[in-house]
Amino acid sequence: MTGTGICTGRVAAVTGAGRGLGRAHALALAAEGARVVVNDLGVAPDGAGASAGPAQRVADEIRARGGQAVAHTGDITTTDGAASLVTTALEAFGRLDALVNNAGFLRDRMLVNLGEDDWDAVIRVHLKGHFLPLRHAAAHWRAEAKAGRTPDARIVNTSSGAGLFGSVGQGNYSAAKAGILGLTLVAAAELAPYGVRVNALAPAARTRMTEQTFAATMAAPAAGEFDAMAPENVSPLVVWLSSAESAGVTGRVFEAEAGRITVMEGWRPGPTVDGKSRWTPAEAGAAARELLAAAGEPRPVYGAR
Template sequence: MTGICDNRVVIVTGAGRGLGREYALAFAAEGAKLVVNDIGTTLGGEGTDASPAQQVVEEIRAAGGEAIANGDDVADWDGAGRIVAAAIEAFGRLDVVVNNAGIVRDRMFVSATLEEWDATMRVHLRGHFCVTRHAVDHWRARQKAGETVDARIINTTSGAGLQGSIAQAAYSTAKGGIAALTLVQAAELGRYGITANALAPSARTRMTEQAFADKMATTEDGFDVQHPANIAATVVWLGSPDSAGVTGRVFELEGGRITIEDGWQLGATIDRGARWTPAEVGDAVRDLLSEQRPPRAVWGS
């Protein structure tokens, strides 16, 4: 297989189903060698099942590609190290990490539990940290040895993280944190030949079918806007050498639409050059808000 990622070595976490599966298959179709990581949990993060990852590996191999399965936990420090080590042992190096693994524990904030909060943060935030931190050690060592590194971090945020989502306080918080993490990684790691970007994909997955059933319904005719394979092309391009100049960006993707988020920008400002009194602040804030574009609505509101 040859393509825009010919001989690139790619880890995709949570690659047994949904978006991760489509990413892995699309990378392989463009010539990449894959580590298909998935522990095979339920949507809420319970249990394990090695078969989804292995099935994706078999699909890739049947099409003439190269792939191995891995069942380590992305949020376990040593397990994350084994994911990166598996890529190096099987293929000699690592070029791309796609942090896709995640869980969801939908709950209105007034009913949210500490266990659900911690579980969500662990998989999303700690999982993104652990795998990428081990990958960065590998890339820095190669760069220090005199090699030219052309590496990619591709993180997964969400519309929930960018604008909030009813009944998803923990998930939204974790995904917002991942968007901020991406900005810091891009700023810090460019000197080593590493780019970092994030995705906010909208597609039919186990998560979205449950939360947004009507929006995610299967289309009988024409272009299936919510098919997860629609997202894969941009992900593969971001993992390719052609994307070397693109870093610190958040891509919102749905169907055939590619949007680059504008991020937090300075808005309307009043500076009186002196200290405010509490009574004066209200009028100033109302004036500022009258000049601002209304924020995007929270999902589900």
């Protein structure tokens, strides 16, 4: 494998790494010297079915290129599956330095048609599927720190523009991805004493999850042209965030698309007024109108007309 070796000596676990962004991240980490645990349950775009094939193929591809990798096909939305992800890294490579939470699927519906099962399934795979691997990896790193072996560990969580701004027809997905941002901020604060840095990424790329939604704008380019929507464009930032070179960077959210990287600044206080006493409803409404007139316009929800 070729690269600068920015992750040489490190071990990274990537969830949902059998296809799309996860596969690109796993290959890029391996190319930069990381030993990789390739997790994928092998489900369809809506979460149906399961297959060991995708994870094994990516692990085989890494090894064929001269890298080191093992496949993990456990369900990271369960305690046992998430725990075994960490155990697999420790048993195969003796350590764990980075966790890239990427697994997910879609069940898109307008809110009035969104069933409880579709809500629960998407929240489970995205939000719970971030929490459980993070929890088990963090427990390992805390134990290492308490034993006097403070790690230089990294967690990269995967959010979305839908989590930042909302997306019509994706209430479940948008809520899960917004939740991941809150989880990232809390984890960054709680895990800093144990040598763990936690950041989030909102990528835009051509994957199984986006090919229907963005078919017109995410089509493959003509031969020789820059493929702006290739998943591989997002991976260099993931590699850097997983490496020791990202020291001091934590609790941040990045957008990555094509050749563009943006630091997202999130919710910040805008115009404010203090009446020094309780408002009447009419007074509160008048004050709100004045504040809104002084505030910037919010970014439109994706897909809104």
